[in-house]
Amino acid sequence: MTKIHVNGRDYDVAAEADTPLLWVLRDTLGLTGTKYGCGIAQCGACTVMIDGQATRSCQVPLDSIGSADIRTIDAIEQDGIGRKVVEAWVADQVPQCGYCQSGQVMAATALLKQNPKPSDADIADAMTNLCRCGTYNRIAAAIRRAAQA
Amino acid sequence: MNAFLKTDLSAALPLISAQGVTNLSRRRLLGLGAGAFVLGTLLPALRAEAQNAVSVKPGTRVPAFLVIGKDNTVKLLSPFVEGGQGINTGLAQIVGEELDVHPSRFEVECAPPGPDYAIINGLRLTGGSFSTRSSYEVMRKLGASAREMLIRAAAARLNVKPEALTTEDGQVVHAASSRRLAYGELAEQALALTPAENVPLRDPATFRYIRQPMARLDVRAKSTGKAVYAIDQKVEGMLYAAVQHAPVLGTEPQGISNEATVKAMPGVDAVHRLPGAVAVTADSWYRARKAVETLEVAWSKAPASGFEAVAADYSSSGLLAALKASDASGVSAEKDGDVAAAFAGAATIVDAEYDAPYLAHGQLEPPSSMARFNADGSLELWVPNQMPELFQGIAAKVAGLTPDKVILHSPMLGGFFGRHFAYGSSNPFQQAILLAKATQRPVKVLWSREEEFKMDALRPLSFSRFKAALDKDGRPTAIQVRTVGEGPMGRWFGVTAGSKVDSSAVEGIVEKPYAIPNRSMEYARFAHPVTIAFWRSVGHSMNDYFYEGFLDEIADAGKQDPYQLRLALLKDRPRHLKLLETVAKMSGGWKRGPYEADGGKRARGVALASPFGSETATIAEVSLEKSEVRVHHLWIAFDPGSIVNPAIVKSQVESAAALGLSAALFEELVYKDGVRQSHNFDDYPILSRSAMPKVAVEIVESGAPMGGVGEPGLPGIAPAVVNAVAALTGRHVRSLPLAKAKLGV
Numbered sequence: 001m002t003k004i005h006v007n008g009r010d011y012d013v014a015a016e017a018d019t020p021l022l023w024v025l026r027d028t029l030g031l032t033g034t035k036y037g038c039g040i041a042q043c044g045a046c047t048v049m050i051d052g053q054a055t056r057s058c059q060v061p062l063d064s065i066g067s068a069d070i071r072t073i074d075a076i077e078q079d080g081i082g083r084k085v086v087e088a089w090v091a092d093q094v095p096q097c098g099y100c101q102s103g104q105v106m107a108a109t110a111l112l113k114q115n116p117k118p119s120d121a122d123i124a125d126a127m128t129n130l131c132r133c134g135t136y137n138r139i140a141a142a143i144r145r146a147a148q149a
Numbered sequence: 150m151n152a153f154l155k156t157d158l159s160a161a162l163p164l165i166s167a168q169g170v171t172n173l174s175r176r177r178l179l180g181l182g183a184g185a186f187v188l189g190t191l192l193p194a195l196r197a198e199a200q201n202a203v204s205v206k207p208g209t210r211v212p213a214f215l216v217i218g219k220d221n222t223v224k225l226l227s228p229f230v231e232g233g234q235g236i237n238t239g240l241a242q243i244v245g246e247e248l249d250v251h252p253s254r255f256e257v258e259c260a261p262p263g264p265d266y267a268i269i270n271g272l273r274l275t276g277g278s279f280s281t282r283s284s285y286e287v288m289r290k291l292g293a294s295a296r297e298m299l300i301r302a303a304a305a306r307l308n309v310k311p312e313a314l315t316t317e318d319g320q321v322v323h324a325a326s327s328r329r330l331a332y333g334e335l336a337e338q339a340l341a342l343t344p345a346e347n348v349p350l351r352d353p354a355t356f357r358y359i360r361q362p363m364a365r366l367d368v369r370a371k372s373t374g375k376a377v378y379a380i381d382q383k384v385e386g387m388l389y390a391a392v393q394h395a396p397v398l399g400t401e402p403q404g405i406s407n408e409a410t411v412k413a414m415p416g417v418d419a420v421h422r423l424p425g426a427v428a429v430t431a432d433s434w435y436r437a438r439k440a441v442e443t444l445e446v447a448w449s450k451a452p453a454s455g456f457e458a459v460a461a462d463y464s465s466s467g468l469l470a471a472l473k474a475s476d477a478s479g480v481s482a483e484k485d486g487d488v489a490a491a492f493a494g495a496a497t498i499v500d501a502e503y504d505a506p507y508l509a510h511g512q513l514e515p516p517s518s519m520a521r522f523n524a525d526g527s528l529e530l531w532v533p534n535q536m537p538e539l540f541q542g543i544a545a546k547v548a549g550l551t552p553d554k555v556i557l558h559s560p561m562l563g564g565f566f567g568r569h570f571a572y573g574s575s576n577p578f579q580q581a582i583l584l585a586k587a588t589q590r591p592v593k594v595l596w597s598r599e600e601e602f603k604m605d606a607l608r609p610l611s612f613s614r615f616k617a618a619l620d621k622d623g624r625p626t627a628i629q630v631r632t633v634g635e636g637p638m639g640r641w642f643g644v645t646a647g648s649k650v651d652s653s654a655v656e657g658i659v660e661k662p663y664a665i666p667n668r669s670m671e672y673a674r675f676a677h678p679v680t681i682a683f684w685r686s687v688g689h690s691m692n693d694y695f696y697e698g699f700l701d702e703i704a705d706a707g708k709q710d711p712y713q714l715r716l717a718l719l720k721d722r723p724r725h726l727k728l729l730e731t732v733a734k735m736s737g738g739w740k741r742g743p744y745e746a747d748g749g750k751r752a753r754g755v756a757l758a759s760p761f762g763s764e765t766a767t768i769a770e771v772s773l774e775k776s777e778v779r780v781h782h783l784w785i786a787f788d789p790g791s792i793v794n795p796a797i798v799k800s801q802v803e804s805a806a807a808l809g810l811s812a813a814l815f816e817e818l819v820y821k822d823g824v825r826q827s828h829n830f831d832d833y834p835i836l837s838r839s840a841m842p843k844v845a846v847e848i849v850e851s852g853a854p855m856g857g858v859g860e861p862g863l864p865g866i867a868p869a870v871v872n873a874v875a876a877l878t879g880r881h882v883r884s885l886p887l888a889k890a891k892l893g894v
Contacts, residue, residue: 015433016415023435027389032381033374035563037513038598042830045513073374089372093364093796096804097233098371099513099563105372127838130830132513132564133233134807136841
């Protein structure tokens with residue numbers, strides 16, 4: 001059993017040490033808001049916050065997590081900045097198919113936690129998740145909106 | 150896919166005698182691999198079933214579409230599947246307008262299979278940018294019928310004449326006595342009434358919801374991780390399955406050298422052999438995947454290329470060479486005037502060969518499917534799909550059941566772009582059925598991204614040869630095009646049987662608006678062994694690039710400005726002229742360049758396209774950074790005739806533009822030695838934020854019949870960008886993607 005701390009709760013997880021956090025979240029804990037897109041940290045659909053840092057959970061083995069504080073999209077509205085990001089996403093009507101947006105919202109929330117007033121260059125540096133619907137410009141607009149909220 | 154409206158699909162035949170297809174083994178025809186065979190025989194049956202089923206007239210039976218709860222909630226069962234295009238919101242606006250319920254209070258879900266939903270020419274599908282335009286009138290009438298039934302039920306309840314009643318956002322109102330009845334109180338009686346004939350529709354001048362930029366119904370759920378896709382489905386007692394497909398399409402698993410070791414891995418339930426694949430079922434997907442990738446499988450020798458079989462020496466470069474070398478006689482796709490005479494009298498002749506590569510869909514949700522056999526003998530499926538009744542029919546064949554025993558759920562799609570039609574072995578649901586049968590447990594199959602790159606059905610690699618005659622003033626007098634290849638309409642719906650032209654191979658080359666009097670377009674079918682697919686904007690995705698790119702070559706050869714040449718060739722086409730002038734204005738006035746901007750040299754290109762009943766005009770601004778094309782700005786004027794939701798229309802055009810740019814700049818799926826050379830997004834780059842330009846979209850409502858919205862923004866992008874590159878470098882790039890062109894300044 002490995003103990004992990006997700007969205008303010010403790011969980012005991014029975015899985016191999018190398019199991020990526022993504023699959024622990026989705027299949028073991030049933031937190032399916034976090035998405036699988038590529039499994040090789042290219043797309044960012046699986047982004048969660050670990051100790052406030054945007055992290056691609058497909059690359060985080062269970063035995064590397066320790067006592068870290070994991071936050072997922074499923075609890076985004078319990079986070080003050082997360083709520084602002086969600087409201088901005090709604091105001092700018094960002095999602096289309098929506099599949100990448102869990103990861104986009106998590107990456108944007110982590111960015112605004114570290115840098116409350118990001119420049120366009122900061123947004124470009126931080127927001128590297130892929131979106132096949134091409135919502136990149138709306139994502140940037142929503143982050144600027146959330147930064148002003 | 151416009152051809153869905155034009156083509157009589159009952160003529161669809163199994164595509165067995167296709168040219169270039171050999172080695173059709175009995176297993177391939179009768180087994181799971183025979184996707185087209187199943188399709189070809191099922192389609193006419195589907196249509197007949199829809200037409201005959203208890204004489205249901207599709208789109209008219211109100212209770213099949215609307216569920217109004219006692220709590221006044223309104224659920225709309227949609228003929229279409231939502232995959233990002235915003236159809237759920239659009240339908241809520243259309244039905245809500247006539248029903249008199251605010252669209253924000255609708256819940257919309259994809260309806261189960263059934264004859265009520267076959268509203269596209271007797272068929273049901275989500276694709277071809279058809280959904281809104283095909284259902285607009287039907288859904289308005291449906292909403293109006295339901296409202297009239299609610300009024301009649303209220304009249305009976307209140308003992309007044311229906312004429313004395315009005316409605317107000319979900320309530321029937323009797324103004325004279327100030328009495329109100331909520332729809333929820335009336336629904337049960339109202340929906341049991343027989344719909345009236347010819348219920349009048351609202352005067353469009355009084356629309357409150359249609360044509361408004363209303364918020365999408367699904368945006369909050371999609372911003373908080375609550376939207377549920379096929380990959381998120383779960384049922385009690387379910388096993389997870391992962392798959393390893395044959396490296397070469399058409400080969401089979403022959404031996405597994407370490408099966409016992411893999412069976413002993415943690416959580417593993419069983420190892421399975423499937424057509425063209427091996428699978429592991431386990432208690433979590435990660436365990437199943439690890440186990441299946443540990444399997445050491447000996448695969449059969451690759452057969453010769455055939456239907457669903459790729460030879461061991463197959464390559465995309467070899468196919469392109471074969472398309473170029475083909476002297477197969479073609480059929481005429483368009484003919485007018487006297488082409489030979491025009492060439493004989495030409496002052497200048499221009500010719501060029503254009504090609505575009507195989508493309509993957511790259512939708513971000515990898516394919517999955519869940520299957521459960523229920524105690525009552527039915528099969529329940531959760532499957533990403535764009536055509537529920539067709540999938541139901543195929544599933545029934547695979548399971549050995551009748552279609553009425555197959556319960557099909559169509560979850561929201563994490564992107565589709567054409568990915569989720571039935572493409573034989575490129576769909577996972579058949580595997581889910583076989584594995585659920587083998588394990589006697591519910592099974593969810595999920596393909597890893599790598600398996601998806603192996604099995605995705607592809608936008609076909611395409612080729613056309615162009616030749617134009619110019620007069621002494623540099624004006625084109627004739628154009629001649631030979632297209633060699635195969636399109637998905639021909640492959641999956643059999644429309645190229647006999648002498649018919651595959652619309653999906655030539656759309657974008659034929660029916661152009663330009664006044665070039667002498668035209669000869671021919672199409673020669675050349676079958677690919679590769680599983681080919683519909684891909685956002687289908688034939689337009691490459692053909693508008695070919696045609697509009699070549700038109701700029703004509704302009705340069707005739708020493709004309711490309712924008713001015715288009716104006717001249719469109720002088721009798723007011724709809725196109727207006728769009729061209731609109732896009733020029735949006736971009737601050739036409740200028741081709743090159744010119745200096747932000748310390749570098751930039752140039753612009755222009756292109757028109759007429760996809761799916763809509764019209765677009767696009768201008769792109771580019772520069773070169775080192776030798777790579779940088780697109781700074783896209784301006785798109787878009788005329789879909791008339792619209793339902795301007796905000797969603799703009800989003801769709803932006804999205805299509807991004808995908809078009811991704812294909813123009815980066816995307817190419819290469820075959821070498823029978824094997825695809827891309828495995829994931831690291832070796833199949835798609836458009837990222839860093840390459841995303843500014844995109845400006847302006848909607849022009851010409852009032853022409855309603856056209857499509859989801860796909861038409863795409864085809865103009867590649868030619869506008871390539872034409873801008875030509876203005877900058879003097880070189881017309883005739884093969885995509887631009888990333889492989891060696892562009893020096």
